[in-house]
Structure formats: C-alpha cells, structure tokens
Amino acid sequence: MARPTIGHLDSAFLRMMDEIRSMLRVVFRTENELTLPISGTGSAGMEACLTNLIEPGDEVLVLENGLFGARMADIVQRCRGELRTLRAPWGEGFGQEQVETALQGKKTKIVALVHAETSTGYRQDVPAIARVAHDHGALLVLDAVTSLGGIPVELDEWGVDAAYSGTQKCLGCPPGLAPISFGPRAETVLASRRTKPASWYLDLSMVRRYWNEERVYHHTAPINALYGLHEALRIVAVEGLEARWKRHEEAGDRFARGIEEMGLEMLVAPAHRLPQLNSVRIPEGKRDETIRKAMLDGHGIEIGGGLGELKGKIWRVGLMGSAAQPEVVDRVLTALGMTLR
Amino acid sequence: MARPTIGHLDSAFLRMMDEIRSMLRVVFRTENELTLPISGTGSAGMEACLTNLIEPGDEVLVLENGLFGARMADIVQRCRGELRTLRAPWGEGFGQEQVETALQGKKTKIVALVHAETSTGYRQDVPAIARVAHDHGALLVLDAVTSLGGIPVELDEWGVDAAYSGTQKCLGCPPGLAPISFGPRAETVLASRRTKPASWYLDLSMVRRYWNEERVYHHTAPINALYGLHEALRIVAVEGLEARWKRHEEAGDRFARGIEEMGLEMLVAPAHRLPQLNSVRIPEGKRDETIRKAMLDGHGIEIGGGLGELKGKIWRVGLMGSAAQPEVVDRVLTALGMTLR
Numbered sequence: 001m002a003r004p005t006i007g008h009l010d011s012a013f014l015r016m017m018d019e020i021r022s023m024l025r026v027v028f029r030t031e032n033e034l035t036l037p038i039s040g041t042g043s044a045g046m047e048a049c050l051t052n053l054i055e056p057g058d059e060v061l062v063l064e065n066g067l068f069g070a071r072m073a074d075i076v077q078r079c080r081g082e083l084r085t086l087r088a089p090w091g092e093g094f095g096q097e098q099v100e101t102a103l104q105g106k107k108t109k110i111v112a113l114v115h116a117e118t119s120t121g122y123r124q125d126v127p128a129i130a131r132v133a134h135d136h137g138a139l140l141v142l143d144a145v146t147s148l149g150g151i152p153v154e155l156d157e158w159g160v161d162a163a164y165s166g167t168q169k170c171l172g173c174p175p176g177l178a179p180i181s182f183g184p185r186a187e188t189v190l191a192s193r194r195t196k197p198a199s200w201y202l203d204l205s206m207v208r209r210y211w212n213e214e215r216v217y218h219h220t221a222p223i224n225a226l227y228g229l230h231e232a233l234r235i236v237a238v239e240g241l242e243a244r245w246k247r248h249e250e251a252g253d254r255f256a257r258g259i260e261e262m263g264l265e266m267l268v269a270p271a272h273r274l275p276q277l278n279s280v281r282i283p284e285g286k287r288d289e290t291i292r293k294a295m296l297d298g299h300g301i302e303i304g305g306g307l308g309e310l311k312g313k314i315w316r317v318g319l320m321g322s323a324a325q326p327e328v329v330d331r332v333l334t335a336l337g338m339t340l341r
Numbered sequence: 342m343a344r345p346t347i348g349h350l351d352s353a354f355l356r357m358m359d360e361i362r363s364m365l366r367v368v369f370r371t372e373n374e375l376t377l378p379i380s381g382t383g384s385a386g387m388e389a390c391l392t393n394l395i396e397p398g399d400e401v402l403v404l405e406n407g408l409f410g411a412r413m414a415d416i417v418q419r420c421r422g423e424l425r426t427l428r429a430p431w432g433e434g435f436g437q438e439q440v441e442t443a444l445q446g447k448k449t450k451i452v453a454l455v456h457a458e459t460s461t462g463y464r465q466d467v468p469a470i471a472r473v474a475h476d477h478g479a480l481l482v483l484d485a486v487t488s489l490g491g492i493p494v495e496l497d498e499w500g501v502d503a504a505y506s507g508t509q510k511c512l513g514c515p516p517g518l519a520p521i522s523f524g525p526r527a528e529t530v531l532a533s534r535r536t537k538p539a540s541w542y543l544d545l546s547m548v549r550r551y552w553n554e555e556r557v558y559h560h561t562a563p564i565n566a567l568y569g570l571h572e573a574l575r576i577v578a579v580e581g582l583e584a585r586w587k588r589h590e591e592a593g594d595r596f597a598r599g600i601e602e603m604g605l606e607m608l609v610a611p612a613h614r615l616p617q618l619n620s621v622r623i624p625e626g627k628r629d630e631t632i633r634k635a636m637l638d639g640h641g642i643e644i645g646g647g648l649g650e651l652k653g654k655i656w657r658v659g660l661m662g663s664a665a666q667p668e669v670v671d672r673v674l675t676a677l678g679m680t681l682r
Contacts, residue, residue: 222382
C-alpha cells in the first residue's frame with residue numbers, strides 16, 4: 001500500500017484489477033462474472049447488495065440474530081423495501097423449518113442472512129436456508145464479512161445469489177474495501193429494475209462498467225487500498241484456501257479448549273461456533289473494560305467487547321488471517337489467565 | 342499507509358482521528374464541528390452531502406457546467422429531490438444574475454455548485470453565488486474536490502453550508518477518502534429531518550457519533566487510508582496553506598504561458614482557469630489517444646483525456662500537490678513539445 005499511486009486507468013492498474021477479480025472468484029468459490037470490490041468497508045458492501053436488488057415495495061425477509069442482521073433490516077427500510085424480520089436470540093441461529101414457516105404463503109423477493117455473525121460468534125448453516133429461499137422464489141443475500149477466507153464459503157455450490165464481505169477479517173488485509181459477488185438470478189433482477197438504486201456511488205450498473213473491459217470511468221478507484229487487497233488475495237492463493245480454512249478451524253478449537261480448561265464458558269454451542277470469532281462469557285465479578293484495558297496495555301492484545309444486548313456480557317476474541325496460529329492462541333490464553341488472576 | 346493496522350477504537354487511533362478533524366478544519370477554513378472524512382472517494386462525499394440534506398420533494402437547483410455538476414443532478418433525483426438545472430457550456434461558468442433569475446419566485450432548499458470543475462478546468466466564483474442562494478433562503482452545497490488545498494477555499498468567509506472534497510487532488514494523498522464539512526444552517530436541516538437518508542453507510546447522524554467523543558461504532562474505519570490522510574494534512578500544515586495556494590498558482594501560470602508559447606490554446610479564459618487542472622485544446626490533426634499514450638510510454642507522464650462532450654477535444658493536465666512545481670511544469674511542456682513534433 002506504500003507503493004506509488006498510479007492512475008486508475010493506467011494499463012498496469014487495469015491488469016491488477018483483472019487479477020483481483022479472478023482471485024475474488026477463487027475465494028468466493030464462484031464463476032459469477034459480477035464479482036468485484038466495492039470502494040468502501042464491509043457495510044458499504046451490505047448496502048451495495050441490498051440497494052441494487054431492492055426496489056420500493058419489494059418484500060424482504062431478514063433473519064436477525066445479531067447486530068449485522070439488524071443493520072440489514074435498517075438498510076432494507078431505507079431502500080423502501082417491505083421488511084419482515086425473523087429473530088433468533090443473540091448467540092443462536094435459524095433452522096430450515098423456521099424459515100420455511102416465515103416464507104409460507106408470502107411473496108418474498110429476498111431472504112437476507114448473516115453467515116458469520118461478528119457480534120456473537122454464531123456460525124449459520126447456509127445451504128439449507130438457500131434451498132428454502134429458492135423453493136419460495138426468493139433470492140438469498142449472504143453476509144460473508146467475517147467468514148470469507150476463514151471458513152468455507154461456497155457461493156455456487158450453495159446457490160447464494162448475492163454476497164458481500166470485508167477485507168479486514170479473514171482475508172487479512174486493512175479495512176476499506178468490500179468484495180461482492182452477484183449470481184445469475186441476481187443479475188436478472190438487476191437487469192429488470194424499473195427504478196435507479198437510491199445510491200449513485202454503489203450503483204452496480206455503473207460500477208461494473210469500470211471493472212469490466214469497458215473501463216468506463218465511474219469514481220476514482222482507491223488505488224493503494226487495491227494494491228493491499230491484491231497482495232492479500234495472493235497470500236491466500238499461495239497458502240491455499242482449504243489449508244487456510246483448516247488453520248482457522250484448528251486455532252478456534254485450540255482457543256475454545258483453552259477457555260474451557262480455564263473454567264470459562266463460550267457463548268455459542270460447539271456445532272455453531274466460528275473459529276475466527278470466539279465469544280467468551282465474562283465471568284461473574286470481572287469488569288469488562290478493566291480486563292480489556294489490561295490486556296491491551298499490559299500485553300498488547302486487543303479483544304473486542306460485546307455489542308448491543310451482549311455489551312458487558314461477552315468478550316470477542318478474533319483469530320483471523322495471520323492471527324489464526326497456535327502460538328497466538330497460546331499467547332492470548334496465557335495473557336488472559338494472568339489478567340484474570 | 343504501510344504501518345501496522347491498529348483497532349478502530351484504539352486510543353492511539355482516536356487521537357489521530359481528532360488530529361485529522363482539526364487539520365481538515367484548517368484546510369477548509371472553517372470552525373464547523375461536523376467536519377470529517379467519509380470512508381469513500383470524492384463521489385461518496387458528494388452523495389453524503391446530498392443524501393443527508395435532501396428529503397423527498399425538496400427543491401434543488403444544480404448549476405451544471407461539466408461532468409460533476411451532471412453527477413450531482415443524478416444524485417439529487419435518486420434522493421427524490423425536485424431537480425432544477427441551470428446549465429452553462431462546458432469550459433464556462435455562472436454569473437450572479439443568472440443564478441438570481443433561476444431562484445426568483447421559487448422555493449429552493451439547496452443550490453449545488455462545483456468550485457473547480459475537473460472535467461473542464463473552470464474555476465467558479467463562489468462567494469457571489471453563496472450570497473444569492475442565501476438571499477433566497479437556500480443552502481449552498483459546494484464541490485471542492487479539486488480545489489481543496491490547491492486554491493483558496495473559505496467555507497466560513499464565503500458562507501458555504503456544506504462542502505465535500507477528495508484526498509487525491511491537491512491534498513496530495515492516495516484516493517479513497519472524502520473530507521466533508523457541514524455548517525450551522527446545514528446542521529439545522531440535518532436536525533429537522535423527517536425521514537432517514539436513503540444511505541445507511543453515509544448517514545451522518547451515525548457517522549458523526551464515531552468521529553466525535555461518543556465513539557459509537559458505525560462501520561470499521563479504513564485505518565491505513567486515514568494514516569495517509571493524517572500525513573498528507575501534516576505536510577500541508579508544514580508548508581502552510583497560503584504558500585501551497587501560491588505554489589499551485591505559479592505552476593498553473595507557468596504551464597499556461599508555456600502552452601501558449603507553443604502555439605497551443607487553453608480551453609478556459611484566463612480569469613477562470615484552475616492552475617491545478619489545465620485544459621489544453623487538442624490541435625488540429627493530432628490524435629488524442631496516440632499522443633497521450635506516447636506521453637505515458639515515452640515520458641512516464643500521464644495526462645487526462647477529455648470527458649463527456651469534450652472527449653477527444655481537450656487534454657487535461659493536472660498540477661496538483663507535489664506536482665505543482667516549476668521543474669514538473671517544464672518537464673511536461675518539454676515532453677509534450679517533443680511528442681507533438
């Protein structure tokens with residue numbers, strides 16, 4: 001990212017853009033033509049997916065089990081979609097039957113789901129929900145912000161119609177860009193829009209024409225951030241996606257085992273734990289902020305606090321990208337043990 | 342920007358955010374509390390200003406004399422504002438009387454104006470238009486993308502109500518962020534909104550609560566891009582804003598003189614030329630792309646082509662930030678002379 005900034009239509013940069021798109025298809029496990037990074041953080045990716053697919057009056061079912069589902073619901077309303085929400089307690093998720101019931105007898109255009117809920121550490125089963133959505137003629141929009149590059153994300157195999165992610169989670173890149181991917185059913189929806197999306201900046205009908213061979217200027221690409229993404233994706237390719245998933249899985253298992261050996265408790269049930277985002281219940285009598293400050297100041301380790309209804313109730317320990325290593329896990333566990341003593 | 346990424350709520354980062362806000366107030370010449378960088382490029386700043394100020398049905402007058410005025414008009418419609426457009430030929434601008442006439446007898450909420458039209462090189466007089474807008478009870482929204490840091494921008498003295506810019510022009514920073522500033526009248530409009538803005542990502546009622554002392558999480562800040570902006574603003578402060586303006590003015594004058602000595606013609610009349618964005622009419626019989634490619638391949642100098650109705654008719658030569666130097670001007674002129682021979 002410290003390399004000299006070149007022009008956004010420089011031929012060297014155009015080559016780099018094509019490589020970024022190819023590598024994004026590899027990590028998303030898709031052949032979707034419309035796969036590119038949005039010039040904003042993960043939340044801009046969320047907004048890009050929803051604002052391009054929703055037109056006023058469209059029925060959208062949001063599955064909400066944490067902060068990021070709630071954010072989707074807010075955006076649906078701003079797009080003037082007709083919002084329906086199916087809620088699960090924070091730290092839990094959704095079964096096929098529940099979603100089936102919520103869709104029965106309704107005309108739903110989109111089902112929106114969070115794969116890896118960063119606010120709780122819950123890992124949602126996706127293929128079953130995708131099947132139910134399709135059975136009812138709805139598209140599945142997937143939040144893959146915290147999952148992409150850390151646990152399996154299989155857009156084509158699962159039948160995900162549109163997905164977005166961020167760069168600063170398991171892709172191990174600084175924040176600032178949001179990879180997105182749209183499949184054939186979502187493309188059909190884009191092509192048949194009757195109104196322009198509310199956002200000019202995120203309008204994919206224009207953004208895509210800069211990223212494809214037309215190279216029509218839309219906005220100036222964030223050149224140096226894209227150098228970073230290119231390099232991060234190259235590092236993922238060198239490691240191999242499956243090896244990277246395995247490394248995350250092992251780091252998370254080791255962490256959860258260590259936490260339980262310390263007599264602490266994980267928030268999420270084993271089958272639905274994210275290895276890259278570990279929610280630990282704060283033990284009785286321990287002050288949330290005191291401990292987190294001592295971890296940061298005394299050990300140089302930043303752990304996240306709870307968000308929303310879990311504020312003050314959990315710590316969130318990220319083991320993403322280069323942090324998903326046994327040495328890192330052991331260092332965090334040791335530091336936490338010392339701090340809690 | 343190559344420094345390690347730290348957390349977006351790390352105390353060291355929060356200090357850096359406060360310094361960025363202070364330095365942005367210096368370059369915008371304002372005491373506006375609501376002054377911060379939007380996490381997107383200049384066009385995201387444009388959309389942030391308009392989407393936060395416009396509610397459905399609001400009357401907006403866009404002064405359009407180039408590509409970026411046209412972009413504003415598009416965004417106004419997506420915000421469901423009632424668009425009125427006053428047009429001037431590309432390469433020309435607007436006088437007080439014209440705007441006066443366009444506002445007479447109408448209820449206008451916003452007048453939107455481009456200070457430095459990047460597509461033509463036209464420098465628009467701002468204070469006179471601001472006065473007329475205020476006389477008719479309208480706010481003035483200013484596009485300062487290409488002007489900020491290069492020529493005088495005086496938000497408070499001129500009475501500009503909301504302005505946006507980009508980082509990659511005269512601030513001499515990589516692209517990716519959009520500094521914005523909202524004054525007291527614009528703040529009143531924000532406070533009295535009846536509906537939420539169409540964009541969640543750009544909703545200033547939330548974005549500002551992360552940038553002020555509340556530190557409420559909205560989206561993950563693009564940490565490394567903000568390191569870059571902090572350093573760019575520090576460099577501006579060390580040079581001094583007036584010295585920087587003078588340096589740009591002198592570089593632009595030197596370039597225009599050189600162009601005319603070569604027998605070529607500038608697009609814009611002297612009184613309204615931007616020193617940082619020089620539009621040169623392509624001489625008869627010269628192929629636009631051939632010359633630009635020869636400049637890039639043979640001399641390592643990238644010059645811009647014309648946009649919109651000026652495509653194939655002008656070259657746009659940027660002399661921004663560290664490029665606004667006599668040595669650079671002479672090198673461009675020499676290379677262009679050699680290429681055209």
